[in-house]
Amino acid sequence: MTALADLLREWMPGQRWFGSKGREWAGISEEGFFLDRGEPVLSVHRVTVSYADGGSETYLVPLSWRDHAVEDLSAAFVGSVTNDGRESFAYDAMRDRDATTPWLIHLVNASTVGPMHFHPAGVAYIPEGLPGDIVSTEQSNTSLVYGQEAIFKLFRRLEPGLNPDVEIHDALRRTENEHIAPLLGHIEIDDPDPAEPPATVAMLQTFVPNASDGWRLATASVRDLYAEGDLHADEVGGDFAADSERLGAATASVHNDMAKVLPTEPADRDWYATVARQMGERLDAAIEIVPQLAEHADGIRRIYAAVAGSTEPVVRQRVHGDLHLGQVLRTATGWIVLDFEGEPARPLAARRELDSPLRDVAGMLRSFDYAARHMLVEQPDDPQRAYRAQEWAERNRAAYCTGYSNASGIDPCGGSPLLRAFEADKAVYECVYEARNRPHWLMIPLNSLSRLTGQD
Known part of the structure; x- marks a missing residue:
């Protein structure tokens, strides 16, 4: 192992973008080249990490190099290496403005x-x-x-x-x-x-200047509602429903244009069966990680079974793949949709597959639930707040669907078994994420699954 690979082995697990925290490493290799030889020198490294479970991942790591330590860059410091008796100091080049x-x-x-x-x-x-x-x-x-x-x-x-x-x-x-x-x-x-x-x-x-992301705006609206003990969601100054409706229209516009310039094909029975099977497999794996899911499993499987036998007409197309309130910006003139790379943890080929636009709709509907209920984590036994959260979520989910329907001519929320299954699948994913990262938030997707399966 080179001296640089040794440094990267210590440094990479602490970076937010490193996706396999806690996974046991078997080895590391790196190869790099100089992108710029100015001051500082900029090099780019392809770093491949192999794991004890047999898998591997390759990451891109740009580094800036200086001949002395820079105090202002201490938070970006990767380490130092010695070549021909001279010490060189490596920094995360994305945090070094000069690089x-x-x-x-x-x-x-x-x-x-x-x-x-x-x-x-x-x-x-x-x-x-x-x-x-x-x-x-x-x-x-x-x-x-x-x-x-x-x-x-x-x-x-x-x-x-x-x-x-x-x-x-x-x-x-x-x-x-x-x-x-x-x-x-x-x-x-x-x-x-x-x-x-x-x-x-x-x-x-x-760049889109002077824009606000959807999550911040939605959660500010929820806080306004909680602060007004005797007003309904449509009576509060921070009501978000008009924005939700415009967001639904923006989503439909993007879906329509994606279908014009990228491939489409009608869904067949095999596709429905495959979707239902994959959802079931993800549920089985999730129960191993989140045992609390077991009490909802029968109801979730019934939702998936309805998809396996569905004859709902669906045209498969390219979709966003990871749509939620944090992926949209509101400007003075409307909504901007960001980050079409899909769920980064999924393989690239899977993210490029044709899918139903309802997957994106389900992701946004789940995000409205999260925005409404994230503050309940602090007061889980407050029935008044729970009622108001449900009211806000229902109002904004309905407004989003209205906006989508008006712009596309398709009502995405009209009792579709596929939409319900996509919502349940997303909530199962959320359970795993919360169990691993924010256990005190696990109640949010679990409570949503209770509603989706009719247990609540």
């Missing part, structure tokens, strides 16, 4: 540097020369904001093939859909195996 300018310079110039290829979209101004400021809230990726013009997203985990976020934004560019932020360019890196396609490293989009 963020080369990305856009190379993109403007459509450069090829080593195995990395830069592809500008050629449609708008790229703010070459500006430094980037890190977005601190991200989980699986790392993003930089360049002034008020552009946002750069680095995909940390590498898989061969075009990332759906780039693919879908590029396709939607032809529709001029007003609910997306235009793609300005993307970056790829060749796979070590020449038989495999390049992996998407990063993308650049137009």
Whole structure:
């Protein structure tokens, strides 16, 4: 193992974007190249981690190098290595502003540097020369904001093939859909195996300034409702229903345009059976992790069985794949939908499969439930708050469905067995997530499953 690989082995498990925390490592290897030899030097490393369970993952790690320690960058410090008697200090290059300018310079110039290829979209101004400021809230990726013009997203985990976020934004560019932020360019890196396609490293989009994310706005509305003890959801100044309706219309608009420029096909009986089987398998695996799910299992399986025998007409198409209130921004003129890469933990091929738009609708309906009920965690036995949470969730779920229906001509919430199954499947996923990360929030998806299965 090289000295750098040794440093990365210590440093990577503590990073938010590292997806296999707690998994036992069997080994690590890295290969890198210099992207820029200015001050600081910028190198890019492909780091492959192998695990004791036989799996492996490859991550992209850009590093900036300095010949002395920089106190202001202490939070980004990776470690130091000695070469020819000289000590070099490595930092997380995404947190070192002086190391963020080369990305856009190379993109403007459509450069090829080593195995990395830069592809500008050629449609708008790229703010070459500006430094980037890190977005601190991200989980699986790392993003930089360049002034008020552009946002750069680095995909940390590498898989061969075009990332759906780039693919879908590029396709939607032809529709001029007003609910997306235009793609300005993307970056790829060749796979070590020449038989495999390049992996998407990063993308650049137009930045949306002065925007508020949907989760913050929705939860502020819920807090307003809780503060007014004698008012209903439609009487509170912070009522969110009009925004929810517009969000439903925006979702339908994006779905409609995705169906115009990307493949579609009618669902057949085999697809329904496969969806139901996969949901059942995920439920079985989840019960092993969250034993409390067992009391809901029979009811959930009945919901899935209704899908297996469904004759509901569905046209499968590309979808968002991970839609929730944290993936949308409200601007002065409407809603913007972000992050079309799908659930990052799923394989790339699975995220590119055709699916029902109802999966996205179900994700947003689950998000309304979360927004309404996350404050109940603090007071789980308060029946008044529970009633008000239910009222807020129902009002905003209905408004979202109305907006979607008016924009598409399709009522997504009209008693569809598939929608109900997608909601249950998402709640099962949430149970596993909460059990592993926020056990005190587990009550939220469990209570939702009680309602979905008719136990509440």
